[in-house]
Amino acid sequence: MLENRLDYSAENCSLMRTLKIVGERWTLLVLREAFLGLRRFDDFQRAIGCARNVLTARLERLVEHEILERVPYREPGMRRRDEYRLTKKGMDLATATIALLQWGDRYVADTAGPPVIAVHGACGRPVRALLACQQHGEVTPYHVRSIAGPGAKKIA
Amino acid sequence: MLENRLDYSAENCSLMRTLKIVGERWTLLVLREAFLGLRRFDDFQRAIGCARNVLTARLERLVEHEILERVPYREPGMRRRDEYRLTKKGMDLATATIALLQWGDRYVADTAGPPVIAVHGACGRPVRALLACQQHGEVTPYHVRSIAGPGAKKIA
Numbered sequence: 130m131l132e133n134r135l136d137y138s139a140e141n142c143s144l145m146r147t148l149k150i151v152g153e154r155w156t157l158l159v160l161r162e163a164f165l166g167l168r169r170f171d172d173f174q175r176a177i178g179c180a181r182n183v184l185t186a187r188l189e190r191l192v193e194h195e196i197l198e199r200v201p202y203r204e205p206g207m208r209r210r211d212e213y214r215l216t217k218k219g220m221d222l223a224t225a226t227i228a229l230l231q232w233g234d235r236y237v238a239d240t241a242g243p244p245v246i247a248v249h250g251a252c253g254r255p256v257r258a259l260l261a262c263q264q265h266g267e268v269t270p271y272h273v274r275s276i277a278g279p280g281a282k283k284i285a
Numbered sequence: 286m287l288e289n290r291l292d293y294s295a296e297n298c299s300l301m302r303t304l305k306i307v308g309e310r311w312t313l314l315v316l317r318e319a320f321l322g323l324r325r326f327d328d329f330q331r332a333i334g335c336a337r338n339v340l341t342a343r344l345e346r347l348v349e350h351e352i353l354e355r356v357p358y359r360e361p362g363m364r365r366r367d368e369y370r371l372t373k374k375g376m377d378l379a380t381a382t383i384a385l386l387q388w389g390d391r392y393v394a395d396t397a398g399p400p401v402i403a404v405h406g407a408c409g410r411p412v413r414a415l416l417a418c419q420q421h422g423e424v425t426p427y428h429v430r431s432i433a434g435p436g437a438k439k440i441a
Contacts, residue, residue, distance in 0.1 A: 134321045134328075137332070137400065139314075141394070142329075142400060142401070143387070143389030143393065143394050144313065144314070144317050144382065144385055145310070146393040147388050148385070148391045152385075154305075161301075167290060168429075172291060176290060176291060177295065195440055197397040216347035217327060217328040217336075220425075221392070223426030224382055224388070224416055225385045227416060227429070228384045228414060229304070229381045230299050232380070234299045234378055234434075236374055238436060242435035243299055244293065244294075244298060244299065244434050244436040244438065245431050245432070245434050245437065247430075247431055248426050248432055249429065250430045251421065251424075252420055252421060253432075254418050256381050256417065258416055259411050259416075260403075260415075261412065261413055262404075262410050263410050263411065263413070264405070264408055264410050265407065265408060269376075269413055270376040270377065270380065272407060273379060273406065274322065274405070275401050275402065275403055276401070277324075277401065277402075278401055280394060280395050280400040281401065281435050
């Protein structure tokens with residue numbers, strides 16, 4: 130709860146800015162596939178099943194925002210092509226992506242359970258997206274409140 | 286990285302199902318305002334600045350999916366109206382919402398810094414969305430991999 134929320138502008142909201150970049154279903158599905166390890170246009174296309182021009186536009190946009198980067202490769206006997214790899218900025222979207230995924234696992238998955246599970250590479254145990262206070266560790270959403278930050282803009 | 290990703294169907298993906306419900310910019314902005322403490326139609330409208338019919342449709346959809354619930358109220362001298370409150374299912378979207386917000390704070394905020402900060406109600410310290418292994422605590426996205434879950438569907 131932000132006190133006097135209506136006194137502040139939403140114009141510089143970081144959530145809105147993030148959604149302007151990745152808040153489109155096909156874009157997040159491209160990211161999903163990148164997190165699942167895909168890198169090549171044809172693989173993305175096959176996994177997502179969207180039109181090629183839609184995929185081209187989404188990849189282009191993700192490269193423009195430095196979430197994916199193009200890296201050239203060449204298969205034997207084929208022309209040079211580019212593959213798409215997650216940058217650090219892109220990898221940092223994993224927390225949000227896994228949080229959305231796990232909400233879905235909890236509330237809208239089939240009775241069979243989650244189709245994909247995120248695990249810790251080192252030990253194979255499940256990884257969870259959660260909220261944590263630097264002092265008290267995990268906190269539930271009911272114990273989080275919002276305060277105005279340094280970039281808050283009062284509406285005149 | 287999911288081994289042989291292309292052997293599996295994406296049809297039952299929990300991320301896609303989540304995005305079908307909340308993966309639309311106005312919908313997530315309504316949720317943002319609900320997390321910031323707003324409950325009333327006119328307040329949502331003022332904060333988000335979207336057309337009233339768009340807001341009506343988004344609220345309707347969130348109620349339908351039991352993310353918001355309608356609770357009647359009556360101001361002195363006015364007719365009874367409904368306000369919109371987050372359910373448990375809705376509150377559980379906080380992790381994903383805060384993760385998206387914090388990615389934006391990191392990569393696309395103005396130099397002034399984040400306009401809104403999520404803090405632990407009990408102590409006032411910042412709350413962060415992060416990934417954690419039940420055994421090893423916080424893990425970076427580089428140490429997460431994906432494995433097929435019980436609901437994974439092999440493509441015939």
